[in-house]
Structures are given as C-alpha cells and as structure tokens.
Amino acid sequence: MAKKGRVFSGARPTGRQHLGNYLGAIKNYVALQDEYESVYCIVDVHALTTVETTKDLVVNTYDMALDWLAAGIRPEESIVFVQSHVPQVMELHTYLSMVTPWGKLTDLPTFKEKVRQQESNVNYGLVGYPILMTADIVLYKTDVVPVGVDQAPHIEFARETVRSFNYRYGTNVLREPQMKNTEIPKVLGIDGVQKMGKSLNNHIELASTPDETRQRVMQMVTDPQRMRRTDSGNPDVCNVFSMHKIFTSKEDVEMINVECRRAGIGCVDCKKRFAENLNKNLEPFRNKREEIGKNPDTVWDVLHDGAKRARAIAEETMVEVRAAMQLPK
Numbered sequence: 015m016a017k018k019g020r021v022f023s024g025a026r027p028t029g030r031q032h033l034g035n036y037l038g039a040i041k042n043y044v045a046l047q048d049e050y051e052s053v054y055c056i057v058d059v060h061a062l063t064t065v066e067t068t069k070d071l072v073v074n075t076y077d078m079a080l081d082w083l084a085a086g087i088r089p090e091e092s093i094v095f096v097q098s099h100v101p102q103v104m105e106l107h108t109y110l111s112m113v114t115p116w117g118k119l120t121d122l123p124t125f126k127e128k129v130r131q132q133e134s135n136v137n138y139g140l141v142g143y144p145i146l147m148t149a150d151i152v153l154y155k156t157d158v159v160p161v162g163v164d165q166a167p168h169i170e171f172a173r174e175t176v177r178s179f180n181y182r183y184g185t186n187v188l189r190e191p192q193m194k195n196t197e198i199p200k201v202l203g204i205d206g207v208q209k210m211g212k213s214l215n216n217h218i219e220l221a222s223t224p225d226e227t228r229q230r231v232m233q234m235v236t237d238p239q240r241m242r243r244t245d246s247g248n249p250d251v252c253n254v255f256s257m258h259k260i261f262t263s264k265e266d267v268e269m270i271n272v273e274c275r276r277a278g279i280g281c282v283d284c285k286k287r288f289a290e291n292l293n294k295n296l297e298p299f300r301n302k303r304e305e306i307g308k309n310p311d312t313v314w315d316v317l318h319d320g321a322k323r324a325r326a327i328a329e330e331t332m333v334e335v336r337a338a339m340q341l342p343k
C-alpha cells in the first residue's frame with residue numbers, strides 16, 4: 015500500500031517501558047506504521063539535558079528498543095535508531111539556532127517548567143531543546159508528527175523555525191511538519207491520581223512477570239469513597255475501571271460497571287480480574303521480548319541498521335541545507 019508520507023517521533027531512553035508509555039505512545043507508533051513511513055528515534059542527546067549521569071544510557075536504550083520491537087515495531091519497514099548515531103542532527107541544530115531568537119526559547123512554557131524543576135542545572139542545552147527537536151523532525155523531511163496537545167507549541171515552534179530558515183536563505187529545502195493531533199490518553203499510575211511514570215514509582219512495567227504485575231495491580235487505588243466491601247462504588251472515578259475498559263471484554267466491563275455500583279463486586283475481585291486480563295494481553299509481548307532478548311545483538315543490529323538508513327536521509331538533507339546556506343564546499 016502506498017504510504018501517506020513520513021512520520022517521526024522521538025522518546026528519551028527511559029529503559030523498560032510502562033503501561034503509560036505503551037498506551038500513550040508505542041501503541042500509536044505500531045499503528046502508524048501501516049499508513050506512514052515511520053522514523054522512531056531514541057533521543058539520547060535530549061536526555062543529556064536532564065540526566066545527572068550517563069551510566070544507564072546504554073542499558074536504558076537497549077531496554078526501550080527491546081520493548082518497542084516486542085510491542086510490534088517492524089524494523090524491516092520502520093527506521094528505529096539512536097539520535098546520537100546521526101551526528102548531522104547536531105549540525106542542523108547549530109544552523110537552526112542562528113535563525114532562532116533567544117527570547118522565543120526562554121518564553122516557552124516547557125522551558126519555564128524545566129527551570130522550576132531543575133533550578134541548579136539550567137544548562138544551555140535545555141534552552142535549545144526545541145531547536146534540537148526541530149532538527150530531529152526536519153532532518154528526515156518529516157510530513158507529520160504525532161503529538162498530544164501539550165506538545166503543540168513545540169510543533170508550532172518547529173514550523174516557524176523552518177519558515178525562518180527557508181526565508182533567510184531563500185530556499186524551500188526544509189519541510190514544515192504537520193501536527194497529527196493524536197488523542198493521547200493520560201494514563202494514571204497505581205496511585206490513581208498522578209500520571210503514570212517511572213520517577214513516581216507508580217508504574218506497571220510491560221516486561222514484569224505475571225506475578226509482579228498482579229502485585230502491582232493489587233496495590234492500585236480504586237474509588238476512594240468506597241471504604242468497605244459493602245459500600246457501593248463509582249466506576250466513573252476509578253482508575254481500575256478505566257483500565258478495564260482497555261483490557262477487558264465489553265461484556266465484563268458492563269458487568270463490572272453495574273455490579274460495582276451496587277456492591278455486587280468488590281475492589282479486590284475487580285483488581286484480580288484486571289490483573290488476569292492484563293497478563294493475558296501482555297503475554298504475546300512478553301514471549302516476543304524473551305525471544306528477541308535471547309540475543310541482545312539483534313536489538314543493537316536493528317539500531318545500527320536504522321542509524322545507517324537514517325544517516326543516508328540526513329546527509330541528503332544536509333547537502334541541500336549547506337548548499338542553500340552557501341557554505342563553502
């Protein structure tokens with residue numbers, strides 16, 4: 015089938031992926047492969063703006079790539095690679111930085127938030143983060159970037175930067191990416207309140223064993239108003255119920271919806287059912303992960319091959335960029 019164009023997405027190397035990563039990103043990556051030529055990047059250079067040490071970068075990159083592959087990213091079709099393996103992105107970042115006003119970067123809400131989060135480490139890379147992100151996107155002549163609303167300002171920034179560059183050099187070599195507005199669910203952690211994330215340790219890892227998964231699920235917070243088994247519950251405010259809606263059959267979801275409200279089913283039983291369904295759903299992923307993981311070279315081969323393909327596109331773009339800028343040959 016003819017593809018609609020090229021899609022690009024990047025994520026920092028955060029190691030073993032959790033349900034939030036899966037429902038909020040990976041599942042979408044897998045689906046997009048059918049429609050678009052897909053480029054998926056593990057953005058290790060971006061990670062350097064926030065990490066204190068690089069000692070876990072290799073293992074985190076490996077674990078993340080392994081999860082992506084096990085979840086259904088097809089490296090024969092899609093390009094999966096590590097950002098720093100394509101140094102052209104750093105070069106393009108530098109050129110784009112020359113057409114970017116400083117104030118525009120420091121005005122971005124995401125930058126202000128980072129300053130609040132890491133007051134003692136407001137490094138230059140943090141300021142330039144959106145430029146590097148723009149370089150990531152446009153280096154591969156990306157048509158669309160799937161993002162949630164919170165990332166919209168960054169895509170708008172990328173589009174403006176492309177326009178500034180093209181205008182400054184009287185060219186059209188860089189392509190303005192379109193934002194593919196994606197419904198990205200905010201997956202809550204087992205606390206039922208905050209967004210699921212590793213740093214909060216409220217996550218459920220895809221690669222956990224069925225037992226570990228069950229234990230995590232049993233810790234999930236349900237409707238806080240429901241104190242006793244005999245109290246009726248409200249599935250509308252229960253995170254376990256939200257998860258059931260994704261992993262449980264329609265009939266069972268309907269049954270839980272009714273029975274919870276009239277205290278026909280208790281939270282413990284409800285969670286046990288969810289754990290069982292989740293484990294069943296994750297079984298193919300876990301089997302594939304184990305299979306691929308038997309030979310770690312497979313993962314590195316995929317990443318190195320992806321980098322080779324990515325570099326070929328990147329260098330083509332850079333030849334045009336350097337020419338447009340009239341840099342000496």
Ligand code: ADP
Pocket residue numbers: 024025026028034035036037038039198199200201202209210211
């Ligand atoms: P990054 O800094 O690259 O966004 P994260 O690990 O925070 O790294 O997220 C990787 C991807 O997973 C992003 O697309 C993000 O939106 C998604 N994601 C992470 N946690 C959640 C969550 N709790 N709910 C929905 N999506 C999530």
